[in-house]
Amino acid sequence: MAWMFMRDSAWKYLQSAHHGGDRNYSHYTSRDFYSQFGLEDFLCTDDIPGTDEDMDSAVLFGTLRGNVVGLRYYTGVVNNNEMVALQREPNNLYDKNAVKVNNVNGNQVGHIKKELAAPLAYIMDNKLAIVEGVVPYGAQNAFTMPVQMSFWGKEENKQAVLDKLKMHGFKLAPPSKSSEFGFGSSWVSGRAGPSYSAPGHAAMQMTTEQLKSEFDKLFEDLKEDDKTHEMEGAEAVGTPLLPHQKQALAWMVSRENSKELPLFWEEKNNFYYNTLTNFAEKERPENVLGGILADDMGLGKTLATIALILTNFHDGKPLSVEKIKSDQLHKVRDPRAFRLQGSQLTHEFLEALGFPPLGETSCNVEPSISNVKEKSETVQSQCSSSRPKRAKAEKPKYTVSSDSEESEEWLPQQTRTASCVIQEDTGFASALASPSAPLKKKAKKKGTAIVQSVKKNDSEEGPRTTLIICPLSVLSNWIDQFEQHIRPDVRLNIYVYYGPDRSKDPAFISKQDIVLTTYNILASDYGVFQILFLILGTPIQNSLKDLWSLLSFLKLKPFTDREWWHRTIQRPVMLGDQGGLRRLQSLIKNITLRRTKTSKIKGKPVLELPERKVFIQHVTLTEEERKIYQSVKNEGKAAISRYFNEGTVLAHYADVLGVLLRLRQLCCHPHLCTNTSSSSCQIGYSTPEELREKLVNKMKLVLSSGSDEECAICLDSLNLPVITHCAHVFCKPCICEVIQSEQPNAKCPLCRNELRVEHLVECPLEESDSSLEKKGDREWISSSKINALMHALIDLRKQNPAVKCLIVSQFTTFLSLIETPLKESGFVFTRLNGSMPQKKRVQAIQSFQDSQKGSPTIMLLSLKAGGVGLNLTAASRVFLMDPFIVKNSVEENMLKIQNKKRELAAGAFASKKLTASEVKQTKINEIKTLIDL
DNA sequence: ACCGCCGGGTGCC
């Protein structure tokens, strides 16, 4: 009985599945499962069409008073003015039109009277309208109670709804102004309920612009807040914390251990009231633990979170250094911990961490985990009187056993201590920074990490396993940062759940202190790749949805159920209701901590960074270099002019990029431009071998140009890149999965051309090392740019021999070429490449950060490697080698375009949207500028 | 009386 330890609403589904054999069971239970845990968003199972989209564009058709009957058969109770949910019950034995009425908690209250249920069933089943209810006088009814229903739907469905109701003798009251937002309607007497409606404003519909500005206003005073309490990190934290990090720590610890009543809840005469829905219950709502740390990039969220994990290690107490020392010093870290390879999620893994089993997507509700045995499971039907009561389930217990380890008690759902911190780098945080700016799915996924702790066993005391889920791109950053910030004498079991030989042993995993994994690993098990064809809503809708999934993860009642979120916050906000906007703001204030780089603490800026000075160094090519440059340029120019004449510039975009790339390479060093073969050959006329070679070259161009290194399917950096015959590059596993699932007529996700596995061309093994050697064999020569660099470096060394510099280029071969003169001039340097294994990276960073004499003063950094989350605070100078502007070259033209764009951005903030053809024209013009056409 | 009226049994879907 896999679903037994889910909460009421799922339990209710289980019951209906048993009694009625509901065919949709597998569909909505899996959805319900995700929404219970808020992982939905991260597993990309959201955006199921036909739900949100319908609700977001809905208008109010009108209202109707009806009756709820059969109250005495159910336990669900309702207060005056409390919202209720109407739910179809197509498998009801007595009436296939049955419509259930549930309270906010999901407990059934009764049914809609059958005469009304008949048209309602038709309307609901055909999705003509969403029907919502509020019970005006709910408290004292023994047999029936009135319910005020609102019908929301698309304008085009309005007449059908009115007609159907009329057929059955019902007539909608037209929407009154004060019931505009679906609650706080006209029948509410003066005393009742919170003042949701804003009659004065409700009449006028906000324009999109007005809504945007209202929405932006919400976030203005969010930055500076009274979250000023500071807290020292535990001993185990090896890095001193900055004041704002101590504040973050204090705030997070207080949120982790919060005993406060959650937001929107009040205690009144021994009852707990939800002020949004008017729901009340005797039981205290669960504490909302955790929140959103939405600081700007670079303020040290990762460090703050590590500090949190160590400081609030278990039961609000820190990880004790002494204990760990004596206990575990002899323990050798599991060598698997730092292995990073492609892999799949297992049920066992999540189970071990206290997530409920993922179950099957069929009606089979047995857990698929062989070593989890049901220990006891009781369903008691308490028929104390003639009236049946809702069945109650005892919490099931599970025993996790494995061959080698002793059995231990395991309470999956209940032991989850639900404390979590959500770190946001570019997702919701960027929505906070600029809420109405477009939020790409891609950006959204980039930095978000979810930190979730789980108790290791069911005793109250004792350590927890902390699960960190983050994108692959920052996984290594997390590992680095743990290395950096935990005192070296502290031994923590950190396990990276990634790689084909990862341990699936629940006993092993549960023994870990920290487990790191990625969204993709989590998601891969579901084979969900529908993200390719997303229906993107408006930015505000998206950020509201993002927020909902976070809230759902935090388990803030009643928002775990999307309906209540939608009715109380999302729709009012989308309709521009002031009350809704206010509620949203207090919500965000309550659960997020956000500082920007310009935030201040006690009058001082959060981060005192030295002023950034940018110098543009101009370089003149030697005559020799200029000659080569000109000849390649002329050749390229000729080809591109031909494309212009044919009107096929954009069709040959890769070739154009290739020309530009070669020119940029020539600005750096003549040896960089190895492949001078002209771009004029046509793919269509080649032999298979030639075709293959061309595709490989194209792929290398894409990979080295730095313009787009991400797979459009997984949105992560390319893993085993392959190129299709239509010249698009994806991760091999990603595209293979697409082909597999679309058989037999798979199409390219980007251009819909035909796809075949045997047509995929793999990238030959990383040439860099071997070609490096080749270039080493070739006689080394300098270049104007290298000369300029060396001149600057030597100058700098004269002023201060200890100064540390970063030398950044996207061309790794260029970095290799720079190594020679560095050695000759006696510089000690280190290097960081994207392809370097994790261990080497850590070594390179550590030696560079070292301030002792003789430590490297220069780090050669490839752009790809330097992209994400590197702490290279030792450096005070950065040399960006490309561009490092060569006069009269493509680089100067690049600079011109950059400046022009900057002016545009600064000048016309009212950025009018460019049409697709305008975008094209801009691109064409840019190409013209670059190549002097 | 193939009615009216009475009063008990009963009650969601």
Add this chain to the structure above:
DNA sequence: ACCGCCGGGTGCC
């Protein structure tokens, strides 16, 4: 439900 509805009991004044 202090209702409606059902169906059995009953029947001049």
